[in-house]
Amino acid sequence: xxxxTHAFHIVLYRLGTPLANxxxxxxxxxxxxxxxxxCLPRALRSPGVIMERFQTLVSGAWVxxxxxxxxxxxxxxxxxxxxxxxxxxxLYVPNIVAFAIISALGPVFACLMVAARSGGSVAAELGSMRxxxxxxxxxxxxxxxxxxxxxxxxxxxxxxxPFLTFLADVAxxxxxxxxxxxxxxxxxxxxxxxxxxxVRFIDLVISLAKTSVFGGIIGLISCxxxxxxxxxxxxxxxxxTAAIVAANIFVLVADLLVTKIQWMLQW
Amino acid sequence: xxxxxxxxxxxxxxxxxxxxxHRIHSGLTLDVYKGELLVLFGGSGTGKSTLLRAIIGxxxxxxxxxxxxxxxxxxxxxxxxxxVRRKIGYSFQSGALFDSLTVAENLEYPLQEFxxxxxxxxxxxxxxxxxxxxLPGIEKLYPSELSGGMQKRVGMARALMLNPPIVLYDExxxxxxxxxxxxxxxxxxxxxxxxxxxxxxxxxxxxALAVADRIAFLQAGKIAIVQNRExxxxxxxxxxxxxxxxxxx
Numbered sequence: 001x002x003x004x005t006h007a008f009h010i011v012l013y014r015l016g017t018p019l020a021n022x023x024x025x026x027x028x029x030x031x032x033x034x035x036x037x038x039c040l041p042r043a044l045r046s047p048g049v050i051m052e053r054f055q056t057l058v059s060g061a062w063v064x065x066x067x068x069x070x071x072x073x074x075x076x077x078x079x080x081x082x083x084x085x086x087x088x089x090x091l092y093v094p095n096i097v098a099f100a101i102i103s104a105l106g107p108v109f110a111c112l113m114v115a116a117r118s119g120g121s122v123a124a125e126l127g128s129m130r131x132x133x134x135x136x137x138x139x140x141x142x143x144x145x146x147x148x149x150x151x152x153x154x155x156x157x158x159x160x161x162p163f164l165t166f167l168a169d170v171a172x173x174x175x176x177x178x179x180x181x182x183x184x185x186x187x188x189x190x191x192x193x194x195x196x197x198x199v200r201f202i203d204l205v206i207s208l209a210k211t212s213v214f215g216g217i218i219g220l221i222s223c224x225x226x227x228x229x230x231x232x233x234x235x236x237x238x239x240x241t242a243a244i245v246a247a248n249i250f251v252l253v254a255d256l257l258v259t260k261i262q263w264m265l266q267w
Numbered sequence: 268x269x270x271x272x273x274x275x276x277x278x279x280x281x282x283x284x285x286x287x288x289h290r291i292h293s294g295l296t297l298d299v300y301k302g303e304l305l306v307l308f309g310g311s312g313t314g315k316s317t318l319l320r321a322i323i324g325x326x327x328x329x330x331x332x333x334x335x336x337x338x339x340x341x342x343x344x345x346x347x348x349x350x351v352r353r354k355i356g357y358s359f360q361s362g363a364l365f366d367s368l369t370v371a372e373n374l375e376y377p378l379q380e381f382x383x384x385x386x387x388x389x390x391x392x393x394x395x396x397x398x399x400x401x402l403p404g405i406e407k408l409y410p411s412e413l414s415g416g417m418q419k420r421v422g423m424a425r426a427l428m429l430n431p432p433i434v435l436y437d438e439x440x441x442x443x444x445x446x447x448x449x450x451x452x453x454x455x456x457x458x459x460x461x462x463x464x465x466x467x468x469x470x471x472x473x474x475a476l477a478v479a480d481r482i483a484f485l486q487a488g489k490i491a492i493v494q495n496r497e498x499x500x501x502x503x504x505x506x507x508x509x510x511x512x513x514x515x516x
Contacts, residue, residue, distance in 0.1 A: 136325050137363035141377050141425075142352040144345065 032224050035146045036154055043151035050152045050159075057118040057153065057219075058160030062167055064117055065110045069168035072105050073097055073175030081184040090184055094194035097176035102169050102199050107211045108255050110168040111218065114161065115247035119222035122153055123243030126226025127236040135227065145227070154219040161215025162208040169207070202267060210258050217254070218247045273300040276336060276433065276464050277322070283330035284314065284321050291317050293488040295331070299433075304455065304465040306475040308510060309485030315468040316360070318485070319435045322466070323357050324348050335433075353381050356431040360438045362422030364410035370397070370421055371406035377428045396424045401450060416447030423454065434458060436467040440474050452477050472511050476500065484510070 043050070081093050126149060129135050138145050173195055180186040222243040229239035277299035284291045291314040299305050307315045320326040322333060324340065333340040340351060364373050374393035378384050384392070390406075397403050400420045410418055423439060436455065440448040448471065455478045459465060469475050475482065476496060483493040484507060492504060499507060 132366070133359050133361055133363035134365055136320075137357075137359060137365070137422075139325060139348075140323055140352060140355075140357040140359075142349045142380050 029220075029224050032146070032150065032227075033220060036151050036220065039144060039147035039151050040155070043147050043155060046152070049148070050155050053152045053156035054160055057114070057122070057156050058164060061114050061117050062164060065113045065164045065168050066171040068109050068113050069101065069106055069172040070175040072109055073101055073172030073177075074179045075175075076100060076105070076172075077176035077179040078183060081179065085184075091186065091190075091194070093180055093184060094176065094186065094191045095198035097180075098173055098195040098198045099203075101172035101176070102207050103203055104255065104259065106168040106172050107165045107207045107214070108251060109172075110161065110165045111211055111214045111251040111255075112248055114157065114164060114215065115218045115222075115251055116244050118157065119218050119247040120240050120244045122219065122222035123226035123229070124236055124240045126223055127229030127239040130227055130229050131231055131233075131235060150220070150223040150227075153223055154216050157219035158212055158216035161211040161218075165208055165211040169204075206258075206262065206267065210255070214251055214254060217250060221247045221250060273303070275299065276301040277466075278334040279318075279322075279331070280334070281331035282318075282321065282328065282333065284317055284326060285329045291488060292321075295485075295489050297483060297490050297493065299464060299466060300480075301432075301464055302459075302462045303480040304459045304467060304478050306479040306482045307466060307468045307485055308470075308475065308482055308507075310510070313485045314488060315485055316437050319357070319437055319466060319468055323352065323355055323435060353429060354431055354433060356426030356429070356434040358419075358423040358426045358434065358436045358439055360441060362410070362415075362418035364413075364418055364422055364425070366410045368409075369406065370408050370410070370413070373410070373421060374425050374428055377425065381429055392428065396428060397421075400424045400454060416443045419443065420447070420451065420454075423451065427458070431463070433464045433466075436465060436469070438469055438471075439467070440469060440471045448474065472513075 077093050077097050080096050081090055084090055084092060126135070129149075135145050135149075138148060177188060177191050180191050181188055225239050225243040225246060229235045275298045277297075279295060279297045279299075282292050282295040295318070307318065309315050317326055321328050322335075322340070324343065328341045331341070335351060335354070338347075338351070343351065364370075365376065368376070371390060371393045374396055375389040378389045378392060382389075394403075394406060397405060400423070402417060402420060402424075405413070405417070405421075410421070413421065419439060423436070426434060439451045439455070443451065452474045455465065455467065459478060459480075465478075467475065467478065479496045481493060481495050482499045484491045484499075486506065492499075492502070492507065494502060502508075
């Protein structure tokens with residue numbers, strides 16, 4: 001009995017430190033979230049800074065997002081086309097591609113690409129600023145780094161993600177269309193008609209709205225990790241990797257949750 | 268030389284700072300007089316830079332008080348810190364210039380943040396400051412295009428743009444060639460002669476002896492000795508002589 005209690009204490013001790021650390025990190029993340037909300041009105045007074053961030057983080061990512069989504073749509077059409085031809089269901093390919101791209105793959109791939117490209121760059125930039133004392137310099141010069149750096153990034157990604165998602169949706173459907181026309185013999189008007197028939201307006205709205213929130217949170221995660229980078233060049237590398245991994249995991253889990261909620265609410 | 272009737276501009280009482288469970292300062296008490304240049308000496312890791320960072324609110328304070336003109340700094344909110352940071356210039360060891368901004372934009376930053384000067388006026392002030400630190404014509408360069416010494420000088424110039432009554436210098440001459448070191452020493456002397464209060468953290472003994480009114484020696488988290496420059500020079504205390512002669516790090 002004594003041994004069992006001792007073992008239980010050891011397990012509690014071993015679990016305790018990581019749990020406490022996780023709790024602390026979560027608390028600090030929520031504090032940063034609160035700080036960003038608090039300084040949003042002031043950050044919105046500098047549209048130039050937000051536009052600059054929009055250009056680098058959102059506009060700079062559209063080619064990557066479109067290529068990824070185009071290839072995904074094309075591969076989806078090709079695989080489903082091959083598989084469903086065996087059962088005579090080839091004509092369902094446009095519906096499947098449209099539904100899959102707009103509800104899940106378009107938004108998720110757009111977010112994953114932005115998390116990798118823009119999230120990584122934000123974490124590296126802020127990590128580098130922290131290591132070289134530029135964040136301290138901002139504070140010493142009377143500025144709030146959350147207002148000057150974090151809020152514009154979060155706003156730019158919050159506003160920009162729906163645009164990128166829309167482009168991802170269009171590119172994915174175009175990829176599916178190209179394959180359907182060239183390999184499955186489905187005419188373009190029929191493909192487009194079936195696409196329009198299979199997608200509801202609410203699907204598109206939910207898809208764009210959720211990526212907006214995801215975009216803001218990708219920005220917040222990247223900033224949070226970048227601002228906590230430890231000293232040295234390795235610290236910046238670790239922060240960049242951690243930001244990409246954390247943002248990617250967040251996107252996948254959050255999308256799963258949103259899909260489940262949609263399912264439960266029968267939207 | 269500090270006179271008896273001098274006004275205390277910064278009073279630090281029983282200061283305690285920590286990094287996690289590691290205590291940096293414990294019961295540190297120090298007065299800084301208006302218009303003086305106080306040098307902080309002490310071995311590596313004794314918390315000299317941490318003290319400067321605590322004064323300007325970059326590192327948290329675990330206990331004690333810091334009074335600036337009778338205003339308690341340890342209990343300030345964000346708005347309060349903003350006002351205080353207008354009065355205190357901080358010259359970072361690395362310069363800490365914003366690498367996405369040009370030299371002129373770096374110098375204009377505090378003016379943009381705290382004044383209502385026009386863009387033209389800010390640019391004129393930046394150009395004037397660059398002439399003052401003997402670096403004219405580098406307005407359009409980025410920090411990455413400057414040498415380490417130039418970056419430090421521009422960093423110090425940025426800290427002076429608002430003419431703050433107090434300047435904190437964190438190892439301004441560390442790693443510099445003699446010419447740059449001399450220039451920075453001269454700049455500190457000129458500020459001191461204009462009545463700017465300064466706290467200088469340095470390991471550069473000749474520079475410290477050239478600019479200091481008083482020298483404080485930090486040891487084991489406290490101010491062990493604080494004396495006028497002349498008194499320190501003649502002080503037979505082993506800790507001081509060993510430090511000045513470079514026998515301890």
